[in-house]
Amino acid sequence: MFESIRNHKKYLMGFLMILIIPSFVLFGVQGFSDGDGRGKTVATVNGEDITQLDWDQAHQVESQRLRESMPTLDARFLDSDEARYATLERLVRERVLAAAAQKLNLYTSDQRLARDLQQNEAIASLRRPDGTLDTEAYRQLVGRQGMTPEMFEARVRADISVRQVSQGIVGSGFASPAIAQASLNAFFEQREVRVVQFAAADFAARVNPSDAEIETFYNDSPQLFQAPEQVDIEYLVLDTEALQETVSLNEADVRAYYDQNASRLSGNEERRASHILLTVAPGASDADKAAVRERAAALLAQVRQAPDTFAAVATANSQDPGSAANGGDLDFFARGAMVKPFEDTVFALNKGDISDLVETEFGFHIIRVTDIKAPEVKSFESMRAQIESDLKKQEAQKLFAENAEAFSNLVYEQGDSLAPTAERLKLSVQTAQGVTRQGQPGSGVLSNDRLLSEIFSAESVEKKRNVAAVEVRSGQLASARVLQYLPARTRPLAEVRDAVRTQLVAQRSAQLAQEEGAQKLAAWQAAPAAANLPAPLTVSRDKAQGLPGPVLNAALSADSTQLPVWKGVNLGSQGYAVIQVEKVMPREARDAQARQQEVQQYGQWWSAAEGQAYYETLKERFKVRIEVPTPPALSAAAR
Structure with a gap:
């Protein structure tokens, strides 16, 4: 059936157009979008729904980002309820801040957008040797x-506008040194405690379960002994990095590239400049702006007549608080550090030149270039390895x-095997056995959520056809085909008897310890x-003395109004601990530098807390409602 569809797809498309176009005329777009499978509503922000599909797509993107930044990350963590719920909370936060930005009329100028894009490393890598942007590569x-x-x-x-919402609060938060020190002293208070731990492992020798008890435990807890569904697969990868190994370079091309780019490859030119700034208030009238320009023109004439007085004039007249006290000096900077009109002027002047008036979003500038730091041009031989690497990378990206399109089409059109695609593109078919839905952590391709989702789809498992090409990461496509499928099952007792006994012994040992x-x-x-107790320990939040977290927390949170005080701590599978708190002591003394650093850190915490409080206010204002229950682990942590 599917082969028939592929062979007659042009006629089928024409037939579908005949059916679909009148439907749009009669019912409109809304009639189709209402049943578009976006799923149930999982949250609402400002009257707008976040659907299951929105959530799934956002988590897929977030998982992919985390995999690329941390290749060894366990795939099971990304698939957990806690990780998915965290993605939903981030999605809600983005919608809340976006609504606030719109309500506050926060707008990002073209200049601010350009500056942000210039700082994007992925986009910067697309610049040609002459500094212009490869627009086609950017589009791709x-x-x-x-x-x-x-x-x-x-x-x-x-995104820039949204960041302004929280930065307005976080950036203005502060805490006085007195309040910071009082809070920190209380937080890092010391306590003298005696601790006796009853480790579960110490009681294991007392537990000797019978065969009947092992069988009962196995029957009562089958979920502990599940073998997940697995597949044996073959897969194919089109990878930019692998393509680099196939690229051969011509010596003349390498030399020509060096000749054209030697200055750029040797490093960025830096310039040192001083400026005099007269600011223009936002929304100033034409008359006020003209008056500022007139004052700036008078200062320009003054410094041109006596260039050596530039620093003194800047100190007396510049309205840039960051540089006026230093005679307007901005130190060395490279391209991309300043707004474009300012930067273009600086890099067009010679050393010692004074510019005409330069107008930016900040006001009117008078600029003097005081020094130029041009990097020493490196030799061809010293740059050869880097040039060859760059050229191979560029050629691999073109390949x-x-x-990429041929790869995607071939794995679809020749769906019964990956061999035709491998032969056409000179790739190697790889195999993997026992792949689960959680993938194989650290394996790159086989830890990708999207690819695993395609592999375990009903059609892939049942039909054993090539899955659609998936972009695993930038510059890498993959497809796979299921060779054998093994459904999830409970492992037989004979296979897991040792594991059953180990878990039963651990459970009963913990009970005995408790x-x-x-x-x-x-x-x-x-x-x-x-009581025969060990020697006392002096503990605090920054000096745990090797105590487990729950024990340390219990010791520091115990009511100290009547000492000594006793507390018991259930450590779950680890056993039990008994604590006696004997004495409360002030924190250790800090030197002046350490106290200053602590106050700065406390100020950051305080600002973050104010930012979170503001966000909670915005959630109420925009009537946020999350329909998905909080995972139990997160609920317990919140308590």
Whole structure:
């Protein structure tokens, strides 16, 4: 059936157009979008729904980002309820801040957008040797994210506006040194404690379960002994990095590249400049702006007549608080550090030149170039390795772009095997056994959520056809085909008997440790003199003395109004601990530098807390409602 569809797809498309176009005329776009499978509503912000599809797509993007930045990250973490819920919370936060930015009329100027894009390393790598942007490569870069350049730039502009919402609060927060020190002293208070731990492992020798008990535990807990569904697969990868190994270079091309780019490859030219700034208030009238220009022109005439007085004139007249006190000096900077009109002027002047008036979003500038630091041009031999690497990378990117469409089409059209695609593009078919939905951590391709989702789809498992090409990461496409499928199953007792016994012994050992610990606690509380306790430890939040987190928290949170005080801590599978808090002491003294650093850190915490409080206010203002229950682990952590 599917072969018939492929062979007659042109006629089928024409037939579908005949059916679809009248439907749009009669029912409109809304009639189709209402049933578009976006799924149930999982959250609402400002009256707008976030659907299951929105959530799934956002988590897919977030998972991919984390995999690329941390290749060894366990795939099971990304698939957990906690990780997915964290993605939903981030998605809600983005929508809340976007609504606030719109409400506050926060707008990102073209200059600010350009500066942000210039700082994007991925975009910067697309510049040609002459410094111009390779627009086609830029279009392909954003196209791999499913966007046009206009859509991408609109998203970046929106992101910048959104950041302004929280930065207005976080950037203005502060805490006085007195308050900071008082809070920190209380937080890092020391306590002298005695701790007795009842480790579960110490009770394991007392546990000797019978065969009947092992079988009962196995039957009562089958979920602990599940073998997940697995597949044996073959897969194919089109990779830019691998393509680099196939590229051979011509010596003449390498030399020509050096000749054309020697200055750029040797490093960025830096310039040192001083300026006099007269600011123009936002929304100033034409008359006010003209008056500022007139004052700036008078200062320009003054410094041109006596260039040596530039620093003194800047100190007396410049309205740039960051440089006026230094005679207007801005130190050395490279291209991309200043707004474009300012930068273009600086890099067009010679050393010692004074510019005409330069107008920017900040006001009117008078600029003097005081020094030029040009990097020493490196020799061809010293740059050969880097040039060859750059050229191979560029050629590999071209090859990837040329082959990507063929790869995608071939794995679809020749769906019964990956061999035709491998033969056509000179790739190697690889195999993997026992692949689960969680993938193989650290394996790159086989830890990609999107590819795994395609592999375990019903059609892939049942039909055993090539899955659609998936962009695993930038510059890497992959497809796979299921060779054998093994459904999830409960492993037989004979296969997991040792594991069952180990888990049963661990569970009962922990119970014995907890019972013993609770009994000792009661006895020692009744007769403290009979307690045989170890030497005391001095602990604090920054000096745990090797104590487990729950034990340390219990010791520091115990009511110290009547000392000594006893507490018992259930450590779950680790056992039990008994604590006696004997003494409360002030924190250790800090030198002046350490105290200053602590106050700065506290100020950052305080600003972050104010930012979070502001966000909670915005959530109420925009009527945020999350329909998905909080995962139990996160609920417990919040308590």
